Structures are given as C-alpha cells and as structure tokens.
Amino acid sequence: MTEVTTKTTQATNAAELATAMSKGKMLYRDPTFKDGKYNGTAVYLGTGATRSYVAVTGCPNPAVKAMKIVATQFNTATDKRITGFYFANTSRANAVFVVRIIANIPTGRNLNVSHNSYGTGGATKWLTSTAGLVNGRSTHVK
Structure with missing residues (x-):
C-alpha cells in the first residue's frame, strides 16, 4: 500500500466511524x-480462562475498574489461540453494529474477529488498528 492509499483508507474509516457513532x-x-x-459478553475458548471485574491503574472511567480476561494456556496443543470473548446480542436484517473496545492488548498481539456466517451482504470491517500497545487504545469494528 502506498502512503496516499493508507491515508485515504484511514480517512474513509474515520468518516464511517463518525457517522455510525453519531447516528x-x-x-x-x-x-x-x-x-x-x-453487557452480554462471554468468554470464548475458555481453556484456563477467567473473567473478572478489577481495579486497573489508569483505567479511563470513574470506577477505575475494567473487565479482565486472563488465559493461562493455549486452547489446545495445536490450536494456538489464547482465548477470546463474544457479544451475545442478536443480529437483524439491515442492522449495523459498531463496537468500541478500550483494551490493554499486549504488544505483539492483535484482536481478531471470528464469527458464524452472515446473511447475504454481511461483512465485518476494522475501522482502527487491532495491534496491541498496552495503553488503553480504543479499537472500533463495524
């Protein structure tokens, strides 16, 4: 990708995010x-995974607490996924869901989307980076 293409994509994604969040x-x-x-989230691939609500230094909310998911092992010896979470909200025709995730993702890790099949024309699109930085980055997916 050229720098111009990258900047165009970033601008388009920012416009999509602003429109979706405002409407x-x-x-x-x-x-x-x-x-x-x-909020309807649950642990997925929960081998050795726990979920809790804990105090987090620097957490950007008044309670200074966050949902914490910890995995102690890979899913299986051959499946190197660690763990995940899912949203149990029901989809519907012509609906658009924008998810804002504020998370401390370790450097070298990424968020990934996995899902069951959609109906005709269904799609998932990351509007911001999924790369881990351990700084409370806000990530958006549509």
Whole structure:
C-alpha cells in the first residue's frame, strides 16, 4: 500500500466511524461493566480462562475498574489461540453494529474477529488498528 492509499483508507474509516457513532444508540447503558453483567459478553475458548471485574491503574472511567480476561494456556496443543470473548446480542436484517473496545492488548498481539456466517451482504470491517500497545487504545469494528 502506498502512503496516499493508507491515508485515504484511514480517512474513509474515520468518516464511517463518525457517522455510525453519531447516528447510533448504545445497546447497553453500562459501558464500564459496574453492574457485573458484562453487557452480554462471554468468554470464548475458555481453556484456563477467567473473567473478572478489577481495579486497573489508569483505567479511563470513574470506577477505575475494567473487565479482565486472563488465559493461562493455549486452547489446545495445536490450536494456538489464547482465548477470546463474544457479544451475545442478536443480529437483524439491515442492522449495523459498531463496537468500541478500550483494551490493554499486549504488544505483539492483535484482536481478531471470528464469527458464524452472515446473511447475504454481511461483512465485518476494522475501522482502527487491532495491534496491541498496552495503553488503553480504543479499537472500533463495524
């Protein structure tokens, strides 16, 4: 990719994100998980994985707490995925879901999307980087 193409893609993604965020509505009114229900998220590939709500230094919310998912091993000896989470909200025709994830992802790791098949024309698109930086980066997927 050329620098011009990269910048054009970034500008297009930023415009899509701004439009989606301005016209959308929150599915869950507890973005900090303080009610303990985790907004319909659950651990996926949970081999040795735990989920908790813990204090995190520098966490960008008033409670200074976050959902923490910890994996202690790979899924299997041949499946080197560590663990994941999923959203259990129900999809519907012509709906567009934008997910904002503020996460400390270790350097060298990336967020990935895995899902069951969509209907005709369904797609997933990352609007921001998925690379880990361990700094509370905000990542968006549409």
